[in-house]
């Protein structure tokens with residue numbers, strides 16, 4: 001007879017003051033009958049519900065004591081729970097108690113050291129391994145022979161901890177179920193999966209994220225793991241999720257405010273199952289593992305009525321398929337133009353672009369500089385039922401119901417140019433062209449502007465006036481540039497100082513001047529930085545902010561364009577006419593305590609100081 005089924009347990013609980021003498025008498029008197037009652041309940045449950053069929057163990061004395069709904073012997077207001085009993089046993093028998101946290105556990109240690117059936121039969125869970133010591137939680141304090149078997153089989157010393165049967169069983173089911181359940185999850189997806197999702201169109205697949213409560217009780221472990229990954233990424237404000245196969249394990253990393261953090265190290269065995277799950281959600285070919293693929297997933301969170309879109313891409317690397325998922329959070333993509341970081345002057349100039357009847361506005365910057373956010377936020381602000389907005393994108397980044405969005409499909413020869421050739425028949429007022437890459441697209445943009453349309457587009461240039469040079473390099477006539485272009489802006493994203501832990505500090509003015517910041521007079525300057533706190537994961541930063549340089553087309557610039565002036569001549573005129581450079585705008589935001597010197601230098605480092 002095991003300890004947890006013996007009267008020695010009751011004695012221990014009394015001496016640990018968890019039970020009173022009166023309660024002891026009550027339990028001893030009624031336990032036989034209560035056991036019969038619990039067994040009957042189990043049988044009834046087994047007939048009704050498949051879940052109960054796995055329930056093999058008969059109720060033990062711990063179950064019986066808990067089922068009496070007693071109060072704690074030391075505190076009548078507290079109901080007696082399984083964890084309280086096991087903590088008392090731990091105390092009485094001098095075996096430490098371990099509260100299991102699934103996020104702390106190394107799944108590979110759990111699943112590699114002992115077979116599943118052995119773990120489940122003996123309610124044993126190995127959870128950590130170091131210096132030849134295997135730490136194991138067990139439910140039964142008198143499991144000595146079993147622990148000795150593990151020591152012999154693994155050539156280790158076992159250090160036992162006690163935990164509750166409920167926790168051990170739950171984690172064993174989740175971990176050992178991980179691999180087995182992906183097969184089931186995939187099969188289910190193939191047959192009935194689509195019925196539980198909402199189809200929004202060819203482009204996307206809609207997946208409702210279960211709430212956290214549902215996740216833990218779900219039996220579809222891979223599904224739950226992937227759902228957990230998505231909701232955790234949203235919760236952490238991650239912009240990208242990387243799933244990288246290594247030789248022995250699989251790394252899950254999140255990009256948060258521009259910086260990659262390793263979040264999980266999963267056993268290698270789970271990698272392909274998780275990748276397959278993501279690929280099937282993104283409607284990619286699960287069987288194709290040697291070619292790069294793209295797809296997208298739309299996720300919504302029930303509680304918050306929030307939706308996000310995830311762009312998925314997979315590429316084969318040395319140890320398997322690497323998956324990168326870009327999370328397009330509508331809260332971030334569609335912002336109020338008041339919040340993205342325009343200075344007052346820049347906002348006035350940009351507003352004049354937006355209220356123009358026709359012309360071309362160019363947004364420039366490298367990948368990841370926030371161009372899409374600026375354009376989407378602009379279109380959203382302009383959008384109204386009377387205005388027809390058409391976008392041509394490669395690919396469509398974020399779907400918005402007020403825009404008519406057309407995706408470039410190079411493989412069937414639907415490119416920017418072919419779409420733009422036909423788009424004017426759709427009577428648009430405003431056209432957004434994802435990117436101008438060639439003369440043909442540039443020419444279509446000019447034609448649209450000349451026929452009375454407002455055109456927004458992007459170019460890959462480092463600064464604003466280089467947009468003019470780039471269009472010339474593509475082969476566009478200078479007079480067409482001068483007559484259609486309303487202006488251009490260049491932008492970068494800097495990390496915003498965490499408001500929860502911002503603190504002032506003094507910086508030497510001379511050293512700032514050396515770095516190229518326009519600091520005048522004073523010996524020291526007071527700036528701000530983030531100390532690091534829970535809210536910002538000790539990075540000192542929370543969220544991001546745009547820095548801009550923007551110029552409107554002017555008569556002076558038009559003259560220079562006609563004479564094919566170079567970029568530094570154009571730039572000087574733009575600055576003379578009021579343009580704040582990226583470096584200056586960054587410095588203003590450092591002074592305002594919004595970002596740091598380091599961030600300003602990081603994103604404007606490659607720019608020449610004029």
Ligand SMILES: [Zn+2]
Pocket residue numbers: 498499500501502530531532533534535536537538540541
């Ligand atoms: Zn902070």
